[in-house]
Amino acid sequence: MTEATSVSEAQLLSNLLAQHPAEPAALLPVLHAVQDELGFIPPALVPGVAKALGLSRAEVFGVISYYKHFRQSPPGRHLLRLCRAEACQAVGGEALHRHAQARCAGADLTLEDVYCLGLCACGPALQVDETELQGKVSAEAFDALLARLERECSAPDAAPDDADRAEASRAEASTMPERAQPANRTHPLPAGGGRGEGFTEPEQAQPANRTHP
DSSP: OOHHHHHHHHHHHHHHHTTSOSSGGGHHHHHHHHHHHHSSOOGGGHHHHHHHHTOOHHHHHHHHHHOTTOOSSOOOSEEEEEEOSHHHHTTTHHHHHHHHHHHHTTSSEEEEEESOOSOGGGOSOEEETTTEEEOSOOHHHHHHHHHHHHHHHHOTTSOTTHHHHHHHHHHHHHHSOOOOOOSSOSSOOOTTSOOOTTOOOOOOOOOSSOOOO
């Protein structure tokens, strides 16, 4: 860690601590706030957290290591959280987990376990970058996801999913029915609605049951 980075992180911690009471009960909110800002909790910040909240370093480290949500090293470019709860295990979650571990090895990705994403009826479930949820994820769907993330990384200036959205739009357009044409009009009306050239006068209805004028 460079000195500049250390100063920046120390200032960030100071700002975050100022938003919480200086007591042990604020530990979890402070740790969440640090990770939300940095993506992980640098071990170098633990002494400052402990001192500000009246805790020992061991107590702070113990909480960080106990909860799987907290990270002590920077995550990869993309964070994938795979559900390992029973409902997802029952529909192929373990096989998907093994496949994901093999596919993510050596990639700039962080694969984490999570226990329930709230998609128990659509397992196996997966969360992408803490913003996107996917259900019924197969090995093929996981590989397609990695291919999509790789495209986004290779073209960082492009909007996410541009290729996928364009393809979906083309598919939707090809299945839409043609717009119905208005009936009983043989020529378009001129601008303004007047009876200009090309107007066709509709036939008048003939009176019924009348033999003499």
